Amino acid sequence: MTSSICAADRSTFDDQGYLLLKGFYDVDSDIEPIQRAIYDIIGLVAQRHGVGIARAPYTPETFDSGYNDLIAVNRAFGGEIYDLVKQIPAFLRLICCQKADDLFRDLRDTPQSGIGADSYGIRIDNPNEDKFRSHWHQEFMFQPQSMDGIVFWTPLLPITPDLGPVIILPKSHKDGLCLYSKATTYADKVGAYQIGIHEEDKVIARYDHHAPLTKPGDLLIMDFLTIHGSGVNRAARSRWSVQSRFFNYRDPVGQKIGWKASVTSGTRVEDIFPDHFVKA
Numbered sequence: 001m002t003s004s005i006c007a008a009d010r011s012t013f014d015d016q017g018y019l020l021l022k023g024f025y026d027v028d029s030d031i032e033p034i035q036r037a038i039y040d041i042i043g044l045v046a047q048r049h050g051v052g053i054a055r056a057p058y059t060p061e062t063f064d065s066g067y068n069d070l071i072a073v074n075r076a077f078g079g080e081i082y083d084l085v086k087q088i089p090a091f092l093r094l095i096c097c098q099k100a101d102d103l104f105r106d107l108r109d110t111p112q113s114g115i116g117a118d119s120y121g122i123r124i125d126n127p128n129e130d131k132f133r134s135h136w137h138q139e140f141m142f143q144p145q146s147m148d149g150i151v152f153w154t155p156l157l158p159i160t161p162d163l164g165p166v167i168i169l170p171k172s173h174k175d176g177l178c179l180y181s182k183a184t185t186y187a188d189k190v191g192a193y194q195i196g197i198h199e200e201d202k203v204i205a206r207y208d209h210h211a212p213l214t215k216p217g218d219l220l221i222m223d224f225l226t227i228h229g230s231g232v233n234r235a236a237r238s239r240w241s242v243q244s245r246f247f248n249y250r251d252p253v254g255q256k257i258g259w260k261a262s263v264t265s266g267t268r269v270e271d272i273f274p275d276h277f278v279k280a
């Protein structure tokens with residue numbers, strides 16, 4: 001295969017369950033067109049709703065200028081933007097670019113990669129907003145396509161500690177798929193957010209916590225069994241980041257369950273994996 005991952009990086013990924021690849025994407029050709037489109041979409045959504053917002057001129061650093069003022073007027077405008085930015089061609093090009101596909105197929109030693117329905121998007125983690133924060137999870141329980149899938153995570157702005165970087169539990173993938181429960185710890189959450197790791201605090205305490213700082217162009221990859229969760233954004237600005245995932249059609253578990261779509265598209269994981277759910 002043609003990916004450029006070196007043997008040391010590969011073994012770090014296999015051992016730790018995640019890997020940070022600095023400067024994997026080209027900032028000017030891969031990332032900047034996404035930032036520019038987001039800037040325009042924010043302006044067009046504001047205009048559509050007749051809201052006047054003061055904005056800095058566009059630069060890659062100011063791509064979200066006006067967004068936080070706009071959602072202060074009406075939070076629903078943020079939801080509209082969230083849905084629209086997933087439709088940016090430069091974003092869709094990024095998530096299925098040859099380089100990323102090659103990296104996945106190389107790491108998983110498969111010729112047959114896939115991108116699950118509803119398995120990609122751009123997170124906008126707003127300051128001090130808890131509702132959409134991802135609590136501790138393994139991707140496979142929410143994206144039951146293949147057990148050896150990999151999350152691709154890349155930021156659209158430099159991630160500082162106050163923005164609440166993703167927190168990763170190294171080596172947690174080695175202990176396999178956790179037990180989960182639904183509507184217990186997270187009973188007050190909506191939809192997929194009701195599913196959580198059973199006895200979460202005990203499980204989490206078994207591992208180190210790593211929260212790598214990243215900047216545009218950097219790529220963070222995580223094994224589908226690595227436990228991770230969102231940090232808390234205490235900054236004044238939203239944390240914007242791209243998520244996509246590849247799965248392996250050749251994975252026996254995926255083949256058995258039929259490479260299901262994400263939980264957010266309606267897949268009922270409690271029915272697919274009854275042995276991995278404790279009753280509420």
Ligand SMILES: O=C(O)CCC(=O)C(=O)O
Nearest residue numbers: 134151153166229230243
């Ligand atoms: O960005 C985050 O806070 C969570 C990301 C995540 O869970 C993922 O990319 O799979």
Ligand SMILES: [Fe+2]
Nearest residue numbers: 134139151228
């Ligand atoms: Fe995740």
